[in-house]
Amino acid sequence: DQQVKQNSPSLSVQEGRISILNCDYTNSMFDYFLWYKKYPAEGPTFLISISSIKDKNEDGRFTVFLNKSAKHLSLHIVPSQPGDSAVYFCAATQDTGANSKLTFGKGITLSVRP
C-alpha cells in the first residue's frame, strides 16, 4: 500500500508563475514531512521540511503547507524558474522515532517553461 501519494506525475508551469505540488498521505503516525528535488543522474537534494505542529514553513521561494485533518501537504514555488525543472519527491516519517525511515511518494516532474 502506498502511504505517500503524489497523484499528478507531471506539472508544467510558465516561468515567473507559481508552481503548486501536492502530496497526500494515509499513515496517521507520520508527523514530519520533507520535500526533495532530484535532477537526472544526481541524488535527491533536501529542499524544505515541516513538522506536524506547524501548518506552514517558508524558505525563500519555497513554502510548504500542511493540512493534518486532510492528510495533505503542498509545496509552493514562487516565482518558478527554469532551474526548478526537476523531479520533486514528497517524503514522510515519524519524527525521530524508532521508525524514522523516510517513506517517499513516486515524485512529480516539474517543467518550468521560459
Place this chain on the structure above:
Amino acid sequence: KAGVTQTPRYLIKTRGQQVTLSCSPISGHRSVSWYQQTPGQGLQFLFEYFSETQRNKGNFPGRFSGRQFSNSRSEMNVSTLELGDSALYLCASRPGTLYNEQFFGPGTRLTVL
C-alpha cells in the same frame, strides 16, 4: 564539507552474481540509510545503520544485506542478483537518529543482465 559519496557510480552484472556497493557519509554523520529507486516503485527504504548496528529494515528479501564500519562508512551487498534488482541505489546520511533530514549521495546505477 564533502557530501555523501558512493562507489561505483555505474555497475553491470549478470543474473546470479553478487554485488557490493559502498557509501561514505558526510563527515560527522553516524547514520547511513540505503534506498532503492526504480521507475515503478519509486524510492523504497532498504535499511539504516547507526553506530555499526542495523536499526531499521524495509521489506526486501534477505539477499539484500548491509553493514557499517567504525568510521561510519557503509556497504550494501546483494547476492544472487535478479533482473528486477536493476535500479538506482541511493545512500543517505544524517548526523544521528534525532535528525529527520537525510542527505543523499549521487547513487549507484546497477544494471543486471
